[in-house]
Amino acid sequence: MTEQGVRWTAEQVLALAPDDASRKAGARLGGAGPWSQTGGSASGAVWGLCKGSGSTPYRTVVDLSGPAYKCSCPSRKFPCKHALGLLLLWAAEGLDTSSGAPDWAGEWLAERAAKAARPATGRSGPADAEGARKRAERRAARIGAGVTELEQRLADLVRGGLAGQERAGYAAWEETAARMVDAQAPGLASRVRELGTIPSCGTGWPARMLEEAALLHLLDRAWLGVSGLPEPLVETVRSRLGLQSRTEGEAVRDHWLVLAQYDTASPDGRLITRRTWLRGLRSGRPALVLDFGPPGRPPGLALPVGLALEAEARFRPGSAGLRADLGEGFGPAAPCRTAPAGVSTTAALEAYGAALREDPWLESWPVVLGPVVPIPGGRQEGAQGEQQASEAWQLADAEGTSALPVPLTGAGSRPGTGLWQLAALSGGGPLTVFGECGHLGFTPLTAWHPDSSEPVVLG
Amino acid sequence: MSTTTERTTDAAYTSGSWDDLVGAALLGTERRRGSPGALLGAAAVQTVRRRAGLRPAEAGPRPEPAPHDPRPEPPEAAGRRLAQLLAGRAGAGSGSGRRGAAPDLTELLPQWLAAAAQHGYRAPASLIPALLDVARARSDLRPQALALAGTRGLWLARLNPDWRFALRGGSGGAGELPDAEDSVAVERLWQEGLFAERVALLGLVRAHEAAAGPRLLETTWSTERAEDRLMFLDSLRVGLSAGDEPFLEAALGDRSRNVRATAAELLSALPTSALAGRMAERALTCVGPEGVTPPAECDAGMLRDGVVKRPPAGRGERAWWLGQLVESAPLSCWRDRFGGLGPAEIVALPVAEGWAEELHAAWCRAAVRQGDPAWSQALLGEASAPPAAGPATASLAERAKLLSTLGEEERAAWVAEFIRTHGLSEAFQLLGVCLVPWAGALGRVVIEALDSARETGGYPWSFSGVMGLAERCLDPAEAGRLDALAAEPVEEGGAAAYWSEAFQRLVATLRLRAALHTELTPPPTH
Numbered sequence: 001m002t003e004q005g006v007r008w009t010a011e012q013v014l015a016l017a018p019d020d021a022s023r024k025a026g027a028r029l030g031g032a033g034p035w036s037q038t039g040g041s042a043s044g045a046v047w048g049l050c051k052g053s054g055s056t057p058y059r060t061v062v063d064l065s066g067p068a069y070k071c072s073c074p075s076r077k078f079p080c081k082h083a084l085g086l087l088l089l090w091a092a093e094g095l096d097t098s099s100g101a102p103d104w105a106g107e108w109l110a111e112r113a114a115k116a117a118r119p120a121t122g123r124s125g126p127a128d129a130e131g132a133r134k135r136a137e138r139r140a141a142r143i144g145a146g147v148t149e150l151e152q153r154l155a156d157l158v159r160g161g162l163a164g165q166e167r168a169g170y171a172a173w174e175e176t177a178a179r180m181v182d183a184q185a186p187g188l189a190s191r192v193r194e195l196g197t198i199p200s201c202g203t204g205w206p207a208r209m210l211e212e213a214a215l216l217h218l219l220d221r222a223w224l225g226v227s228g229l230p231e232p233l234v235e236t237v238r239s240r241l242g243l244q245s246r247t248e249g250e251a252v253r254d255h256w257l258v259l260a261q262y263d264t265a266s267p268d269g270r271l272i273t274r275r276t277w278l279r280g281l282r283s284g285r286p287a288l289v290l291d292f293g294p295p296g297r298p299p300g301l302a303l304p305v306g307l308a309l310e311a312e313a314r315f316r317p318g319s320a321g322l323r324a325d326l327g328e329g330f331g332p333a334a335p336c337r338t339a340p341a342g343v344s345t346t347a348a349l350e351a352y353g354a355a356l357r358e359d360p361w362l363e364s365w366p367v368v369l370g371p372v373v374p375i376p377g378g379r380q381e382g383a384q385g386e387q388q389a390s391e392a393w394q395l396a397d398a399e400g401t402s403a404l405p406v407p408l409t410g411a412g413s414r415p416g417t418g419l420w421q422l423a424a425l426s427g428g429g430p431l432t433v434f435g436e437c438g439h440l441g442f443t444p445l446t447a448w449h450p451d452s453s454e455p456v457v458l459g
Numbered sequence: 460m461s462t463t464t465e466r467t468t469d470a471a472y473t474s475g476s477w478d479d480l481v482g483a484a485l486l487g488t489e490r491r492r493g494s495p496g497a498l499l500g501a502a503a504v505q506t507v508r509r510r511a512g513l514r515p516a517e518a519g520p521r522p523e524p525a526p527h528d529p530r531p532e533p534p535e536a537a538g539r540r541l542a543q544l545l546a547g548r549a550g551a552g553s554g555s556g557r558r559g560a561a562p563d564l565t566e567l568l569p570q571w572l573a574a575a576a577q578h579g580y581r582a583p584a585s586l587i588p589a590l591l592d593v594a595r596a597r598s599d600l601r602p603q604a605l606a607l608a609g610t611r612g613l614w615l616a617r618l619n620p621d622w623r624f625a626l627r628g629g630s631g632g633a634g635e636l637p638d639a640e641d642s643v644a645v646e647r648l649w650q651e652g653l654f655a656e657r658v659a660l661l662g663l664v665r666a667h668e669a670a671a672g673p674r675l676l677e678t679t680w681s682t683e684r685a686e687d688r689l690m691f692l693d694s695l696r697v698g699l700s701a702g703d704e705p706f707l708e709a710a711l712g713d714r715s716r717n718v719r720a721t722a723a724e725l726l727s728a729l730p731t732s733a734l735a736g737r738m739a740e741r742a743l744t745c746v747g748p749e750g751v752t753p754p755a756e757c758d759a760g761m762l763r764d765g766v767v768k769r770p771p772a773g774r775g776e777r778a779w780w781l782g783q784l785v786e787s788a789p790l791s792c793w794r795d796r797f798g799g800l801g802p803a804e805i806v807a808l809p810v811a812e813g814w815a816e817e818l819h820a821a822w823c824r825a826a827v828r829q830g831d832p833a834w835s836q837a838l839l840g841e842a843s844a845p846p847a848a849g850p851a852t853a854s855l856a857e858r859a860k861l862l863s864t865l866g867e868e869e870r871a872a873w874v875a876e877f878i879r880t881h882g883l884s885e886a887f888q889l890l891g892v893c894l895v896p897w898a899g900a901l902g903r904v905v906i907e908a909l910d911s912a913r914e915t916g917g918y919p920w921s922f923s924g925v926m927g928l929a930e931r932c933l934d935p936a937e938a939g940r941l942d943a944l945a946a947e948p949v950e951e952g953g954a955a956a957y958w959s960e961a962f963q964r965l966v967a968t969l970r971l972r973a974a975l976h977t978e979l980t981p982p983p984t985h
Contacts, residue, residue: 009535027543030543031971034967155496156495195527207477213484218500354512356510394516397518401518427524447861
């Protein structure tokens with residue numbers, strides 16, 4: 001079987017969609033109707049002509065090994081609906097691989113192949129070492145001033161007491177956050193913004209606010225004493241402040257299985273962050289790839305859940321070795337035919353605890369949990385029809401009595417669709433779940449039913 | 460002095476519990492004369508320590524495992540299609556005229572559900588929440604969506620109050636039903652089951668043995684709530700047989716007026732029932748070759764047989780009673796009364812001034828209720844005749860009901876003829892009762908009519924109703940015929956461009972429907 005024969009699922013394709021509108025538009029183009037001259041190559045590319053409203057059909061070509069897309073349509077979305085439609089068509093029916101690529105597709109594919117073969121060139125000419133050092137010093141000084149100011153602000157907060165915060169409102173924190181942006185410490189700015197929202201987040205807020213203020217204080221102190229810290233921790237502190245790392249990270253070549261991918265928008269809606277969770281099939285190593293995009297132009301990296309791609313991941317120093325950048329790929333991504341092995345709830349928390357040793361600011365750690373049974377929260381009818389009251393959802397070890405709570409998200413803290421999908425998939429039985437395990441509990445992102453290797457992305 | 464206090468307080472921060480720290484932070488260090496840095500430092504240590512030392516919680520009671528659903532899952536491609544249709548369900552129908560050239564996925568969901576039901580599939584588990592949401596939002600799709608969701612759907616609905624409707628709804632086949640022969644299990648589910656399960660059980664038992672239905676109903680009838688009694692009676696409509704008569708006859712004396720009326724209606728649909736006989740006797744004294752004499756009063760016997768005494772506003776008492784007698788009398792009784800004439804001849808007879816409309820309308824209702832194609836045919840008349848000149852009714856809704864009693868071919872032929880002579884503008888309701896996919900000739904007439912609507916300069920949105928129906932009902936095999944229409948060269952703008960787009964959408968939808976059915980067909984087993 002050629003690699004082309006291993007097709008993606010429609011879910012995997014639709015996961016690439018930059019937004020809901022493209023997902024729908026792409027789905028409509030996923031039938032044979034508007035397409036002509038479609039084809040594919042054994043080396044992992046698909047192409048076709050899609051009839052639009054104009055007289056000339058759009059030329060769409062996808063290189064599955066990126067995946068990378070090219071389409072002659074004017075859409076600025078990426079991938080565009082035509083690329084999605086073409087992939088859906090391929091996912092559903094496969095495409096003929098007997099004829100070669102037409103010129104317009106072949107040229108682009110050849111260009112990409114040539115680019116991949118060229119050795120990566122170093123950045124621009126001779127480095128201005130002296131200038132760089134001066135710039136770094138200036139920035140360090142600005143951050144230092146910002147950090148000192150923030151320390152003052154935190155000291156004022158606990159001196160006067162948190163009790164006043166509920167009335168104090170958000171504006172003052174927003175102003176502090178703006179000062180941190182001016183100080184070129186974006187990491188501090190976003191933590192400060194987060195801190196400002198806590199008093200309006202319902203019961204238990206004082207404890208949470210103290211936690212966040214304390215961790216922010218810890219970060220401030222770490223920066224002020226950064227010269228005395230061991231090297232990996234220095235990198236962690238720098239990345240938490242929003243500074244780029246100074247050293248090249250470790251490169252790991254592996255087959256990377258995509259465990260989850262999701263987008264979050266910044267509070268002001270001006271930046272989309274796309275998180276992609278990977279796990280090395282050989283090394284077992286977890287990796288988090290972050291990608292960013294302004295609204296309307298979603299992040300470029302789009303990897304469907306359940307695919308594995310052979311690539312070099314370059315891990316950034318610090319931050320518990322989680323952040324990585326994907327380097328050049330080696331061949332097209334292909335579906336992984338086995339569900340990953342899971343660990344118990346105890347082991348999941350131990351992994352998170354161990355990671356905190358390297359990065360105390362870490363919110364959560366990626367864990368494949370299983371076999372576990374989801375226990376829906378809220379009021380539910382028990383075996384004899386009596387009402388049993390329990391509050392939060394849990395994921396419980398299939399054997400034993402331990403469970404992790406599942407933090408509720410969404411309006412009014414009602415369980416989202418994803419949790420109900422998880423319950424439906426389980427039917428009261430055990431399954432394997434990938435998610436983020438942290439101090440708030442376990443947030444499930446992807447699930448595998450014991451009878452199926454196909455991952456279900458929890459929406 | 461103050462330094463000493465501060466040191467003591469700071470030491471207390473370091474040794475204090477987390478709750479102490481939160482308390483101190485709430486009050487503020489100023490009041491205790493501690494240093495903010497010491498409090499924040501101690502809190503940081505505690506926070507990291509607490510997080511690093513987290514242990515799992517104790518598991519709550521696990522849900523009962525969902526009952527086994529023995530039905531197969533649809534083939535992979537079909538499952539993906541369903542996911543796509545469910546994902547596209549929101550926000551699709553803008554409702555305004557122009558809809559672009561892409562198929563409307565919302566309209567294909569009902570087809571997918573119906574086809575899947577024919578194959579006897581269960582829903583892929585991960586799609587059940589979306590299916591339950593669909594069932595909640597669209598009551599027209601509820602029975603099919605719930606049937607597909609099956610026992611796991613019910614299991615899930617017990618966990619989420621938003622889906623409680625699934626436990627109440629009158630859908631059949633949603634629960635796991637016992638063997639109809641297993642009288643103990645049947646009895647138990649009948650006594651303890653949810654309403655939906657009981658309705659489904661009644662259907663199962665009746666399909667197995669007609670007389671077993673009434674027997675089951677009688678065991679609990681006196682204790683059922685009136686609305687439940689009504690729903691149970693209503694479910695007898697399907698597969699109604701003479702065996703149900705004694706039970707229905709008894710229900711004529713029910714406490715609830717709605718129950719009584721429904722029982723009477725069901726009995727009148729059984730031409731051999733005693734009630735139908737009594738109604739025939741009354742009707743025959745009122746209507747005959749010599750003319751129409753409506754009843755003079757509504758006596759106790761008529762009341763017991765379900766005749767409603769008070770007419771709605773604007774209608775005369777006697778005409779109201781007459782209508783009810785005629786619609787409940789078996790149509791077979793008229794042949795003798797009119798000296799051996801057939802339905803068409805009887806309908807064609809002149810009727811005394813003022814009574815024709817009342818009488819023909821009652822015959823229409825009787826033909827529909829008794830499912831009598833010969834009378835329906837007679838009352839419909841020729842499809843090519845102008846609607847107002849028809850023998851019985853000009854109402855398209857009434858005609859659609861009459862049509863639904865005809866055989867498939869006859870129905871399609873009548874509607875095709877109607878469209879050929881009268882065009883599309885009034886055909887919407889009539890097309891709605893034709894079997895899907897439309898018969899070849901009917902489909903071709905619709906396409907021709909759409910084409911001529913285009914040629915005469917109409918706009919496609921004037922025909923959006925028929926267009927939508929065509930998307931749902933045309934045989935996918937007609938897609939090739941439409942390609943030519945979709946590809947007509949057009950100048951920018953103007954009606955022609957909109958038509959081309961509308962035809963493109965129609966073709967794309969038909970192709971999608973064809974794919975949808977192919978995907979649902981199980982792969983051959985060896």
